[in-house]
Amino acid sequence: MTKTSEAKIVAAARRIVREQGCEALTQRAVAAAVGVKAPSLYKRFRDKAALLGAVRAEAFVDLEARLRAAAQGQPPAAAFLRIAAAFRAFAAECPDLYRLMFDPALQSADRAAESRALAPFEAALRNIVGAGQGASAAHAALSLLHGFVRLEIDGAAPSPGPHDEAFHFAVFALLQGMAQSEAKEPAPNAA
Amino acid sequence: MTKTSEAKIVAAARRIVREQGCEALTQRAVAAAVGVKAPSLYKRFRDKAALLGAVRAEAFVDLEARLRAAAQGQPPAAAFLRIAAAFRAFAAECPDLYRLMFDPALQSADRAAESRALAPFEAALRNIVGAGQGASAAHAALSLLHGFVRLEIDGAAPSPGPHDEAFHFAVFALLQGMAQSEAKEPAPNAA
DNA sequence: GTCTATACGACGATAGAC
DNA sequence: GTCTATCGTCGTATAGAC
Numbered sequence: 001m002t003k004t005s006e007a008k009i010v011a012a013a014r015r016i017v018r019e020q021g022c023e024a025l026t027q028r029a030v031a032a033a034v035g036v037k038a039p040s041l042y043k044r045f046r047d048k049a050a051l052l053g054a055v056r057a058e059a060f061v062d063l064e065a066r067l068r069a070a071a072q073g074q075p076p077a078a079a080f081l082r083i084a085a086a087f088r089a090f091a092a093e094c095p096d097l098y099r100l101m102f103d104p105a106l107q108s109a110d111r112a113a114e115s116r117a118l119a120p121f122e123a124a125l126r127n128i129v130g131a132g133q134g135a136s137a138a139h140a141a142l143s144l145l146h147g148f149v150r151l152e153i154d155g156a157a158p159s160p161g162p163h164d165e166a167f168h169f170a171v172f173a174l175l176q177g178m179a180q181s182e183a184k185e186p187a188p189n190a191a
Numbered sequence: 192m193t194k195t196s197e198a199k200i201v202a203a204a205r206r207i208v209r210e211q212g213c214e215a216l217t218q219r220a221v222a223a224a225v226g227v228k229a230p231s232l233y234k235r236f237r238d239k240a241a242l243l244g245a246v247r248a249e250a251f252v253d254l255e256a257r258l259r260a261a262a263q264g265q266p267p268a269a270a271f272l273r274i275a276a277a278f279r280a281f282a283a284e285c286p287d288l289y290r291l292m293f294d295p296a297l298q299s300a301d302r303a304a305e306s307r308a309l310a311p312f313e314a315a316l317r318n319i320v321g322a323g324q325g326a327s328a329a330h331a332a333l334s335l336l337h338g339f340v341r342l343e344i345d346g347a348a349p350s351p352g353p354h355d356e357a358f359h360f361a362v363f364a365l366l367q368g369m370a371q372s373e374a375k376e377p378a379p380n381a382a
Numbered sequence: 383g384t385c386t387a388t389a390c391g392a393c394g395a396t397a398g399a400c
Numbered sequence: 401g402t403c404t405a406t407c408g409t410c411g412t413a414t415a416g417a418c
Contacts, residue, residue: 003383015401027412040384048412099295104345118349135359139342139349140335140361147338148331154295158309158330169324169372170331170365177368181360218394230396231402239394241413385418393410400403 004034006044014097017055021096022103025052052100054110059101063090064117064126072119077175079124080141084171087145088152095153102146118142129178137178144174194226197235201245205288208246212287213294216243243291244300250292254281255308262311268366270315271332275362278336279343286344293337309333320369328369335365 012033016025027048031038045051049169070086071079090099100106101114122138148167151157159166203224207216218239221227261277262270265362282289291297292305313329320328339358342348350357 003384026410028410036383037385039386042413043383088402101199102341102345102347104290104347107346113323114347134279135350135365136357136360139354139357140339140364143336143339143342143361144331144350144365146342147336148334150293150341151330151334151337151381154293155298156293156295156305158333159308159326163330166327169327170334172362173328173331173368173372174335174365175368177364177366180371181300181364194402217392219392227401228403229394230404233395234401383418385416387415387417389412389414391411394408396407397405398407399405400401 004040004044006054008034009041009044009051010058013055014058015052016021016097017100018094019107022100025100026123049106049109052103054104055097056101056106056111057110059097060113060117063087063101064120066090067117067120074124076124076127077179080121080128080175081171083120083124084141084145084167088149088167091149091153098149098153125178128175129181133181140174140178144170195231195235197245199225199234200235200242201249204246205249206241208291209285209289213291216291218242226346240297240300243294243297246288247292247294247297248301248304250288251308254292255280255311257281258311260309262315265315267315267318268370270311271319271366272362274311274315275332275336275358279340279358282340282344287342289344294357316369319366324369324372331365331369335361342346 009030013025013030016029016033020029024186027038027041030051031041043052045054066086066089067083069080074082121141122134125137125141126134148163148170152163157166158161200221204216204221207220207224209266211342213222218229218232221242223230236245257277257280258274261273265273309329312332313325316328316332317325339354340359343354348357
């Protein structure tokens with residue numbers, strides 16, 4: 001007498017987040033979406049955090065696929081620019097899911113999911129920056145993109161209108177700067 | 192028979208956010224902190240959102256002061272580097288207040304507060320990038336810093352340890368790239 | 383495995399006495 | 401302006417029948 005399954009529950013939760021936002025994601029709502037009552041969810045997921053963790057992990061898998069597809073067959077610099085655009089597009093399409101993925105309350109759960117999803121960054125940047133700076137470059141790129149899209153989806157960007165020009169400027173400037181850092185010293189540790 | 196005031200309420204709310212986090216900021220907690228009962232708060236602030244707006248505005252004023260102080264008397268590039276460090280330090284000191292400042296649910300409230308606080312960015316960058324690119328440069332810088340500190344305070348940074356090296360790398364790369372964009376064309380609008 | 387029923391708590395906000 | 405008392409809502413989670 002199984003009326004649902006883990007996969008269906010996760011899918012329903014994800015749909016709710018995408019269509020109605022993080023705040024609408026209650027156990028009752030998820031249960032209703034899969035055609036059961038709230039208590040039944042506790043047979044599949046220990047608690048709400050476990051369910052959110054599953055949603056989050058699935059979302060990171062999707063993000064990774066999109067970043068990989070964007071970089072596919074491109075030379076490093078072009079790959080980075082396309083990854084950046086794909087990252088922004090992902091966040092724009094499902095801002096609430098994006099917020100969930102980086103929700104501070106869930107970070108402790110599954111760090112591996114995020115790492116895997118961001119591997120394309122380092123892959124593209126490794127051949128752009130100097131040896132041993134791949135990790136820093138990936139961190140820098142993620143910071144820029146994460147900050148930009150968060151400001152954008154949160155309505156906190158400095159200017160109100162469309163931000164395409166600012167986005168291109170920012171991504172291009174960082175790429176240029178990172179490409180040059182190759183020859184420089186590896187970041188002095190000034191206190 | 193005034194046992195409290197707007198200023199004391201805002202200060203108490205801010206202290207709660209800093210010391211116990213955003214989630215601990217309830218009307219009851221604020222009231223208790225100033226020595227009254229929850230209903231009394233509604234004589235001073237129409238609702239919770241109004242109170243949060245006041246807290247947020249005050250926080251932006253403080254941030255602005257710190258950024259200005261950091262840039263004080265410095266040449267543009269040094270000013271930018273010091274502003275970046277001050278921005279990061281602010282977020283590190285009071286991460287929950289920082290989250291509140293950029294809370295998507297409050298963005299509609301007072302956009303001017305944020306704009307004013309970020310003026311030092313544009314002031315420092317105006318003489319680094321080409322004419323007419325000041326706004327984009329400020330947007331790019333804010334994006335990088337916002338993204339970096341959010342990843343850091345949310346525990347979502349790619350690497351676990353301290354991130355000083357990555358921070359310096361990122362800020363320096365962006366600065367370098369922006370300085371060079373001066374001679375380039377103003378960002379093509381490729382779809 | 384699903385259900386009904388419910389415990390339990392927290393929250394924001396209001397009404398009305400003093 | 402402050403209080404007591406309370407409303408109404410929503411949330412997670414559990415107990416126990418079927």
